[in-house]
Amino acid sequence: MITGSICAIVTPMHEDGSVDLDSLSKLIEHHIESGTDGIVSVGTTGESATLTHEEHQLVFEKTIDCVASRIPVIAGTGSNSTAEALELTTAAKELGADACLLVVPYYNKPTQEGMYQHFKLIAESVDIPQILYNVPGRTVADLHNSTVVRLSHIDNIVGIKDATADIERGIRLMEDSADGFVSFSGQDTDAMGLMLAGGKGTISVTANVAPKLMHEMCTAAVAGNESLANELNDKLMPVHEAMFVESNPIPAKWGVSQQGFIENGIRLPLVPLSDDAQPRVRAAMVSAGVL
Numbered sequence: 001m002i003t004g005s006i007c008a009i010v011t012p013m014h015e016d017g018s019v020d021l022d023s024l025s026k027l028i029e030h031h032i033e034s035g036t037d038g039i040v041s042v043g044t045t046g047e048s049a050t051l052t053h054e055e056h057q058l059v060f061e062k063t064i065d066c067v068a069s070r071i072p073v074i075a076g077t078g079s080n081s082t083a084e085a086l087e088l089t090t091a092a093k094e095l096g097a098d099a100c101l102l103v104v105p106y107y108n109k110p111t112q113e114g115m116y117q118h119f120k121l122i123a124e125s126v127d128i129p130q131i132l133y134n135v136p137g138r139t140v141a142d143l144h145n146s147t148v149v150r151l152s153h154i155d156n157i158v159g160i161k162d163a164t165a166d167i168e169r170g171i172r173l174m175e176d177s178a179d180g181f182v183s184f185s186g187q188d189t190d191a192m193g194l195m196l197a198g199g200k201g202t203i204s205v206t207a208n209v210a211p212k213l214m215h216e217m218c219t220a221a222v223a224g225n226e227s228l229a230n231e232l233n234d235k236l237m238p239v240h241e242a243m244f245v246e247s248n249p250i251p252a253k254w255g256v257s258q259q260g261f262i263e264n265g266i267r268l269p270l271v272p273l274s275d276d277a278q279p280r281v282r283a284a285m286v287s288a289g290v291l
Contacts, residue, residue, distance in 0.1 A: 004037030
C-alpha cells in the first residue's frame with residue numbers, strides 16, 4: 001500500500017533545457033531525508049510532455065537507482081497513444097518501478113468505452129500495479145466514476161489520482177469502487193479533505209518545495225487527526241495556491257531552484273516564472289518556512 005505524501009517530482013534541467021541527473025540524485029536524497037513517502041517520476045510536473053521516450057526511461061532508471069527501494073517509485077507512463085503508454089509501462093516494469101501512473105488520454109477525446117479499453121489493455125499486458133490519473137482540466141476527457149468502478153475490478157489497477165477537484169464525487173467513487181482500490185488526491189488545495197474522507201494520500205506539486213510539511217500533513221490526515229491536519233494545511237495553503245499562479249511546473253521549478261537544489265531550467269513551450277509572479281511564490285514559501 002502506497003500512502004501519504006507522494007511528490008510529483010520536477011525533472012531538474014540545466015539552463016539549456018538538458019536533463020540534470022546529478023541534481024536529480026541530490027533532490028531525491030533531500031526528499032527521502034524530509035519524509036516524502038513516494039515519488040512520481042516524469043509525471044506532468046516532471047515535464048513528461050517534452051521529454052523524449054529515451055529521456056523518460058533515463059529519468060525512471062536514475063530515480064529508481066537513487067531511491068534504492070527506500071520509498072516507492074511510481075513511473076508516469078501515460079499517453080494519448082495506447083501503444084506508447086504500453087511501451088513506457090513495459091519499460092518502467094523492466095527498470096524496477098513499483099507502480100505506474102497513467103493519465104487519461106488527452107487531446108483525442110476518447111469515449112468512456114475507449115478509455116476503458118485503453119486502460120484494460122495496458123493492465124492486462126503489463127504485470128505492474130497501475131494508478132489511473134483523471135485530470136479533466138488538462139485532458140478535456142473526463143474518466144467518469146462508472147468507468148473507474150469498472151476498471152477497479154481489474155486486479156492490477158490499484159487506485160486513482162483524482163484531480164477533479166470534486167470531493168463529493170471522490171467520496172462516491174471510494175464508496176463504489178472495488179475493495180482494495182484506493183484514491184489519491186491530485187489537487188493540493190483539496191487533498192486534506194479527500195484524505196480525511198478516506199483517501200490514502202496525495203500526489204503533490206506542493207511537496208516539491210515543502211516535503212516535510214506535506215509529509216506531516218498527510219500523515220495526520222490519513223490517520224484522521226483532523227485538528228493537526230487542519231493546522232498544517234492552513235500553513236501550506238498559500239503554497240498550494242502559489243504553485244499554480246502559472247502553469248505547473250513553472251512555479252514549482254522556480255521554488256526548488258530558489259532553495260538551491262536545481263538550476264531554473266525548463267523546456268519550451270514553458271518558460272521560467274515571470275518576474276511579476278515571483279514575489280507571490282516567494283512570499284508563500286517564506287510564510288510556510290520553506291524559504
